[in-house]
C-alpha cells in the first residue's frame with residue numbers, strides 16, 4: 001500500500017538582495033518577515049486575512065511599474081523585491097500624511113500616547129503637524145453616537161479606517177456586529193443594527209479594541225488608565241474559567257487599571273471573552289471579601305483566620321449530616337476551577353459527604 005505524502009511547494013525570490021526560499025502560499029510580507037526584513041504595516045494584523053487598505057506596506061517589484069502592497073501580494077518564483085528606496089520612503093510618507101490629515105496629531109490626551117502604531121510611523125517617517133499644509137481635507141464633525149456596546153466608545157476622529165476591527169469581528173468572532181459606513185471624510189465604523197429596536201449582535205468581547213492600531217475604540221470602564229511608560233504589565237492566567245487564557249494586568253500605582261493581551265502568548269493568542277477583558281474592577285472593590293468572616297452568637301459577621309473558618313465549616317457539615325442525613329448536603333462547583341479541581345470536588349462530595357448531590361454552574 002502506498003502512502004500519499006503531500007509535499008509543500010516552494011518558491012525562491014530575492015528581497016533586498018537576499019535569496020529567500022518560502023512556501024508558495026505566502027505573501028511578500030510574510031516572506032520578508034521570515035527573512036527578518038521589516039516592511040512597515042498598519043492595517044495588517046497577523047491573526048487576520050490581509051485587508052490591504054492602508055498601503056503602507058508598498059514594495060517595488062522588478063518589472064512592475066507601480067509599487068505593490070506586500071501584505072496581499074503573493075510571493076512568486078523569481079521575484080525581485082525592494083522594500084527600501086527613496087521612492088518608497090516618499091510614497092509611504094505621503095500615505096501617512098493623508099491618514100494624519102484626518103487623525104489629530106495631538107497625542108497627549110490619548111491613553112495610547114507612546115504605544116501607538118500610527119504615532120511610531122509618524123516618527124519613523126519624520127512627520128510633524130506642519131507637514132500637512134498641502135492637504136485641505138474638510139474634516140467632519142462627528143456627534144457622539146453609541147457604539148455596539150456601552151463598554152466601548154468609538155472615536156471617529158482617531159479612526160484611520162484600516163478595517164481591522166470589522167475584520168476581527170466577522171473573521172475571528174464570527175459576529176459581524178460592526179461595519180464601515182459612509183465614504184471619504186464621512187466614513188465611520190458603526191454597529192450593525194437592522195433598526196433601533198433590534199439589539200446589537202455585539203457580545204462585548206473587546207476584540208475590535210484589541211486590534212485597533214490607534215486607540216479609536218476605547219473601553220468606557222474604569223478611570224485613568226495610565227500612560228504606557230508608567231504601566232506595569234503583569235502576566236497572569238484568567239480566573240474566570242478553566243481554559244487558562246493568558247492576559248496582562250495593567251498596573252499603575254499598585255492599581256489594576258486594565259487588561260491587555262499579547263498575540264503570541266497562551267492558548268488564547270491574544271483573544272479574551274468579555275469577562276476576561278473587562279471583569280477586573282472587582283479587584284479593588286470595597287465590597288470584595290478579602291478575609292474569612294464567621295457569624296458570632298449575635299449573628300454578626302466577625303473577621304477570623306482561615307483555619308478557624310474552615311474548622312467551623314467542617315463542624316457544621318458534620319452536624320448537618322448527622323442530624324439530617326448525607327442527602328441534606330450538596331455541592332456546586334465552578335467553571336473557574338480546572339478539570340482536576342472539579343474532579344477532586346465531586347470526589348469530596350460523593351465519598352466524604354456521602355451524597356450524589358453534586359453539580360456545576362458554568363456562570364459561577
Ligand code: FES
Nearest residue numbers: 052054055057071
Ligand atoms: Fe498592507 Fe495595510 S499593511 S495595505
